[in-house]
Amino acid sequence: MKCEEYRRICNRRLDERNRSPLAAEAELHVRDCPRCNAYARAMFQIDAGLRSLPEVQVPEEVLASALSEGGRCVGPGRELLNRVGRGVAAGFPPAIAWSLGGLLHSPSDTAMQFLLVSAAVALFALTALRPRLSA
Amino acid sequence: MAKEFAPRLYRHAYRSLGDSHLAAEAVQETLVRVHRSLPDFRGECALGTWIYRIAVNTITSYRRRRHNHSISFVGTGDIQYIIDEEGDLEEAFDRKLECERLARCIAKLSPRESAAITLFYMDGYGYKEIASILETSVDCVGLLLHRGREHLRVLLAGTRERGEI
Numbered sequence: 523m524k525c526e527e528y529r530r531i532c533n534r535r536l537d538e539r540n541r542s543p544l545a546a547e548a549e550l551h552v553r554d555c556p557r558c559n560a561y562a563r564a565m566f567q568i569d570a571g572l573r574s575l576p577e578v579q580v581p582e583e584v585l586a587s588a589l590s591e592g593g594r595c596v597g598p599g600r601e602l603l604n605r606v607g608r609g610v611a612a613g614f615p616p617a618i619a620w621s622l623g624g625l626l627h628s629p630s631d632t633a634m635q636f637l638l639v640s641a642a643v644a645l646f647a648l649t650a651l652r653p654r655l656s657a
Numbered sequence: 658m659a660k661e662f663a664p665r666l667y668r669h670a671y672r673s674l675g676d677s678h679l680a681a682e683a684v685q686e687t688l689v690r691v692h693r694s695l696p697d698f699r700g701e702c703a704l705g706t707w708i709y710r711i712a713v714n715t716i717t718s719y720r721r722r723r724h725n726h727s728i729s730f731v732g733t734g735d736i737q738y739i740i741d742e743e744g745d746l747e748e749a750f751d752r753k754l755e756c757e758r759l760a761r762c763i764a765k766l767s768p769r770e771s772a773a774i775t776l777f778y779m780d781g782y783g784y785k786e787i788a789s790i791l792e793t794s795v796d797c798v799g800l801l802l803h804r805g806r807e808h809l810r811v812l813l814a815g816t817r818e819r820g821e822i
């Protein structure tokens with residue numbers, strides 16, 4: 523095996539949760555080859571340094587702003603409401619089309635009034651709800 | 658959900674970016690992106706994996722946008738140097754100073770190396786989860802960690818030589 527292969531084995535071993543000992547052949551090479559030996563020790567030192575870095579303290583304001591962001595939006599309950607809202611908003615145009623169809627079949631003043639009112643309500647609901655739902 | 662993930666994302670972002678303001682901004686942007694994309698989340702992976710994927714992408718774009726001019730990633734050619742210089746390995750060193758240097762060097766790695774190192778060492782993820790977050794293969798994660806440590810060694814040697822913190 524080439525030096526590069528031994529170094530790859532050394533590196534891979536650093537990532538193991540329960541480190542197994544190096545195979546006898548690799549162990550011998552890393553012990554006797556000065557360059558691989560230096561490499562293995564350097565990598566071990568970096569690995570140890572990374573494992574011993576102190577935990578980052580989270581500033582209060584990060585949590586506060588995250589919570590305001592979270593409260594404004596995320597969460598399965600809120601998401602469900604949004605989906606229902608979108609569904610209702612999407613249902614308005616077919617409802618108007620259906621009313622129009624009915625009107626053409628049996629025109630009457632009452633039906634016309636009903637259609638105009640429902641069209642106005644639907645338009646208002648669409649313009650008022652859409653931006654909020656997609657925000 | 659934001660309450661659960663914000664501290665973890667902040668720690669990850671801080672280690673990757675090396676700056677508390679940028680880290681806070683990146684967390685905020687990540688949460689906004691998570692919120693916007695939540696309706697499209699189909700559950701193909703764990704929610705945490707998906708959120709981290711968004712975080713890593715956000716952090717990467719932050720690094721490209723704001724740090725491009727000041728970061729020069731180390732190349733593979735520099736690695737020979739760490740094999741040749743043996744002397745300072747035995748030197749006694751100020752542990753705290755060395756920790757600070759190491760932490761700063763993580764932010765100077767390439768975005769994917771920095772993400773892999775941070776996910777592995779700080780977030781405690783294994784190869785499989787990191788592969789899923791970075792949308793790459795398990796073998797590539799091993800390579801990113803391997804190269805990341807080598808580059809950290811080069812960067813550390815450089816900062817020590819220049820007497821930087």
Ligand SMILES: [Zn+2]
Binds near residue numbers: 555
């Ligand atoms: Zn060798």
